[in-house]
Amino acid sequence: MPSWPEIDYFHANAATARGRLAELEHVAQADWYDLYRHKHDGSLWRVDREDKYQGRFIVRVPSLSDWESFDSSPLEKQLLLSARGGESEDRCLIAGCSAKAIKASAFCLEHTYERGVRK
Numbered sequence: 850m851p852s853w854p855e856i857d858y859f860h861a862n863a864a865t866a867r868g869r870l871a872e873l874e875h876v877a878q879a880d881w882y883d884l885y886r887h888k889h890d891g892s893l894w895r896v897d898r899e900d901k902y903q904g905r906f907i908v909r910v911p912s913l914s915d916w917e918s919f920d921s922s923p924l925e926k927q928l929l930l931s932a933r934g935g936e937s938e939d940r941c942l943i944a945g946c947s948a949k950a951i952k953a954s955a956f957c958l959e960h961t962y963e964r965g966v967r968k
């Protein structure tokens with residue numbers, strides 16, 4: 850396994866992304882994703898196709914059979930939380946939600962994510 854995090858943001862023009870792509874071969878394509886295989890260890894990595902409105906991710910997927918349907922949202926939430934530096938001391942603004950807001954957001958992790966925020 851390459852020593853990459855299980856999920857990361859993917860910025861096509863960044864050196865990190867170019868370096869990773871150089872170690873990968875393209876395997877398949879779907880509406881929203883491209884699938885790559887690591888040239889040396891065979892691990893599978895799914896990359897979001899370009900989208901104007903949302904950040905892109907590169908995420909390790911467990912198998913060829915369900916690479917397209919693999920639910921990466923729990924990993925995306927973890928990444929969002931760590932990108933924000935964790936929770937703040939404030940409560941989420943959504944009525945009835947008692948969770949703490951994440952830093953630089955008025956909402957908790959779930960409600961921030963629900964609004965389409967990924968970073």
Ligand SMILES: [Zn+2]
Nearest residue numbers: 941946957960
């Ligand atoms: Zn909330």
